[in-house]
Amino acid sequence: MGMNALIFNVLKELGINPDRFSLQWASAAEAPRFVKLITEFTDKIKKLGPLGESEGIGPDELQAKLKKGLAAVSSRKVRMVYGNTTKTIRKEGIFTPEYISSVIEEKLKKAIVGALSAEVEEGKPAAPEKKRAPAKQDAETKEAQKAPAKAKPAAKKPAEKASKKAKPAAKKKTPAPLKASAAKKKVVANKTPAKKKTAAKKKN
Amino acid sequence: MSKEEYNPKVLGFLCNWCCYAAADAAGVSRYQYPPNLRTIRVMCTGRVDPSFVLRGFVEGADGIFTGG
Numbered sequence: 612m613g614m615n616a617l618i619f620n621v622l623k624e625l626g627i628n629p630d631r632f633s634l635q636w637a638s639a640a641e642a643p644r645f646v647k648l649i650t651e652f653t654d655k656i657k658k659l660g661p662l663g664e665s666e667g668i669g670p671d672e673l674q675a676k677l678k679k680g681l682a683a684v685s686s687r688k689v690r691m692v693y694g695n696t697t698k699t700i701r702k703e704g705i706f707t708p709e710y711i712s713s714v715i716e717e718k719l720k721k722a723i724v725g726a727l728s729a730e731v732e733e734g735k736p737a738a739p740e741k742k743r744a745p746a747k748q749d750a751e752t753k754e755a756q757k758a759p760a761k762a763k764p765a766a767k768k769p770a771e772k773a774s775k776k777a778k779p780a781a782k783k784k785t786p787a788p789l790k791a792s793a794a795k796k797k798v799v800a801n802k803t804p805a806k807k808k809t810a811a812k813k814k815n
Numbered sequence: 816m817s818k819e820e821y822n823p824k825v826l827g828f829l830c831n832w833c834c835y836a837a838a839d840a841a842g843v844s845r846y847q848y849p850p851n852l853r854t855i856r857v858m859c860t861g862r863v864d865p866s867f868v869l870r871g872f873v874e875g876a877d878g879i880f881t882g883g
Binding site: 614617618621627631632633634635636637638639640641642643644645646648649650652653655656657659660661662674677678680681684685693 | 827832833834837838841844846847851852860863865866869870872873875876877878879880881882883
């Protein structure tokens with residue numbers, strides 16, 4: 612349900628009709644219900660027309676917007692806020708769709724808009740990596756403040772192990788369009804262990 | 816192109832245990848449903864990530880159906 616609300620919000624921000632995405636349930640024994648759902652959904656999409664037509668967005672602009680949306684959804688900041696929000700929803704124990712969507716909208720709007728506008732300003736795929744860096748450091752310092760001081764020495768060993776493991780993974784992660792120069796690889800490799808460290812601290 | 820001729824591309828993320836089995840059962844019991852659905856089987860609807868959906872739209876889907 613949370614994912615549903617997140618996608619609705621992103622599509623709304625991009626100016627795409629959220630009706631184009633649907634999350635439904637049908638059990639294995641409910642073939643007639645599945646047929647009904649899929650027929651209704653297809654009819655709805657038929658009425659809306661091709662992607663971008665009912666929204667009044669040209670194909671090139673649409674592609675750019677969608678890619679922006681994809682980058683925003685994959686950005687660490689949005690994912691972190693989303694994860695924290697779902698955690699709080701679980702704690703509260705209220706699972707009505709209205710409540711979940713309202714909470715997600717309230718908490719994620721800023722992060723989504725921020726992630727989308729960041730890419731608008733920079734316009735290059737390499738830019739968001741740099742932009743995200745300060746946010747993560749902030750998160751790390753916050754974590755450090757939260758975590759008690761005695762957890763630190765214990766956390767060092769797993770963190771070292773994690774950094775060894777993380778280096779090849781980090782190299783893999785850098786996507787091709789980034790024109791992965793050696794310097795950037797180093798930046799990414801340096802970043803990832805820091806993230807693992809916080810994870811290790813959390814465990815302790 | 817008139818709207819009657821227009822065939823939308825509908826992408827479906829179907830759970831192996833629920834909607835995918837339901838689609839299978841619908842086929843076995845000869846229910847008619849539109850052929851516009853392109854199915855991607857996932858082992859659980861929880862596996863579907865928001866980025867999958869956005870990527871689906873980037874790749875040219877007109878609508879995305881997620882069935883749990």
